[in-house]
Amino acid sequence: MKIAFLTSGGNAPCLSAAIGRLLYNYNHLDGNVEIIAYTNGFSGLLRGDSIEISLSDLNDDSFNIYYEYGGSPIGNSRVKLTNKDDCVNKKLIKNNQDPLDVAATQLIKDKIDILHPIGGDDTNTTARDLSNFINSKGLDITIVGIPKTIDNDIFPVKRSLGADTAADAGSIYFENIVNENNMSDFHLIIHEIMGRNSGWLAARTADLYYKRLDSKENQLINSKAMSFYNSRRLDIHALYIPEKKIDFNIEIPRLEKIIKNVGCLNIFVSEGAFLKEISSELEAKDNTIDRDAFGHIKLDSIDTGRWLSKFLSKRMRVDKTLIQKSGYFSRSSAPNKHDLNYIFRICDFGFKEAIKGRSGLAAEDQRTNQLSCIDFNEIKGNKDLDTKSDWFRVLNNRIFR
Numbered sequence: 422m423k424i425a426f427l428t429s430g431g432n433a434p435c436l437s438a439a440i441g442r443l444l445y446n447y448n449h450l451d452g453n454v455e456i457i458a459y460t461n462g463f464s465g466l467l468r469g470d471s472i473e474i475s476l477s478d479l480n481d482d483s484f485n486i487y488y489e490y491g492g493s494p495i496g497n498s499r500v501k502l503t504n505k506d507d508c509v510n511k512k513l514i515k516n517n518q519d520p521l522d523v524a525a526t527q528l529i530k531d532k533i534d535i536l537h538p539i540g541g542d543d544t545n546t547t548a549r550d551l552s553n554f555i556n557s558k559g560l561d562i563t564i565v566g567i568p569k570t571i572d573n574d575i576f577p578v579k580r581s582l583g584a585d586t587a588a589d590a591g592s593i594y595f596e597n598i599v600n601e602n603n604m605s606d607f608h609l610i611i612h613e614i615m616g617r618n619s620g621w622l623a624a625r626t627a628d629l630y631y632k633r634l635d636s637k638e639n640q641l642i643n644s645k646a647m648s649f650y651n652s653r654r655l656d657i658h659a660l661y662i663p664e665k666k667i668d669f670n671i672e673i674p675r676l677e678k679i680i681k682n683v684g685c686l687n688i689f690v691s692e693g694a695f696l697k698e699i700s701s702e703l704e705a706k707d708n709t710i711d712r713d714a715f716g717h718i719k720l721d722s723i724d725t726g727r728w729l730s731k732f733l734s735k736r737m738r739v740d741k742t743l744i745q746k747s748g749y750f751s752r753s754s755a756p757n758k759h760d761l762n763y764i765f766r767i768c769d770f771g772f773k774e775a776i777k778g779r780s781g782l783a784a785e786d787q788r789t790n791q792l793s794c795i796d797f798n799e800i801k802g803n804k805d806l807d808t809k810s811d812w813f814r815v816l817n818n819r820i821f822r
Contacts, residue, residue: 422450423454423532424443424455429500429543430543434755437492440487441486444474445481456476458495461496461498462496462497462499467513488756491754504714504715508520525554525558536548536565537564537565539569541572541574541575542570545797548564548797549797566771567768567771567782575801576804577786585625589757591614591630591750592633595745595747596633601743602687602743605741609680609730611730612626614691619691620664624806626689653683657688657820658820660820660821663693664805664808680737690729700723727744782800
């Protein structure tokens, strides 16, 4: 039996750990098992670039090192196998080639029985296209995806691997950054958090930050120390996410009152919160908006935090602005214990499904709350944050009080 791995899309805290746990499972199979990893995602598959992973000298403790790292040890890329022009431009295929055919041919050449793509909705919809192509050709290759995305926005996946750690890391990041707000009166701190169409990561980061803050404040109260301590300076004063429309005719007076009374403003914002407004402004000025192979706007070119700081500074007094982005810090973190246990659960299930020859995305299905090998054709991206959930209602009421 020959197994192949690849990781695709952006970095996430679960990638290295997922590889390690799958290797752990395959190491316990009876019989001859060969394993390779395609480097840099689907681009490595198209190029035929891979590395061999030997299990012969490994024991159970050998896999622990994979759990200590974030990111992917085999590299990522953003490649869509149905976007031929992009594949040609990236010199992954020739003009007369079909990316799906090239990928399937490479799997046949490498004698792959099972392919594990680890990634988000773009990765798994690409896995869908490849799986459908393989089935149409009558090939006996099983593809079992593992869901990762710090945005937690894959439908119908209840929870994506790495998302919990990313939110936790973002809360730690802001716990340090927030202490900069006493460097000036009328000080604006903007914490920009990853999330294109879903505000889950921003909201969950805010929720975990408040849990950390509450723990420290309880210690202060019990110790009766620092009587001059102003807890409102450490609060989150606004949370902007794609799912909630903001009426700035109401919001600006609220923010003005806070910054005047507290001396600062701490704002959490999803990088995709004002995507339409920012892209419209750029297009009106004839600026080119960069897009990736999947047609998504490249959010680095949008710079939401900078746009928001300028927007607010024109409408209210702001003496100093600090814009901080926790995305790369968060998505490159090693998985926390809570996430790691979940990674084990999903990867163990995905391994069992692959051995049975069942293709699909191994995940907890939010429709049934059960582990399932979800049909790739049912996978969609841009799952919204549930703004009616109890935890979000409590969070939102605390911030916009």
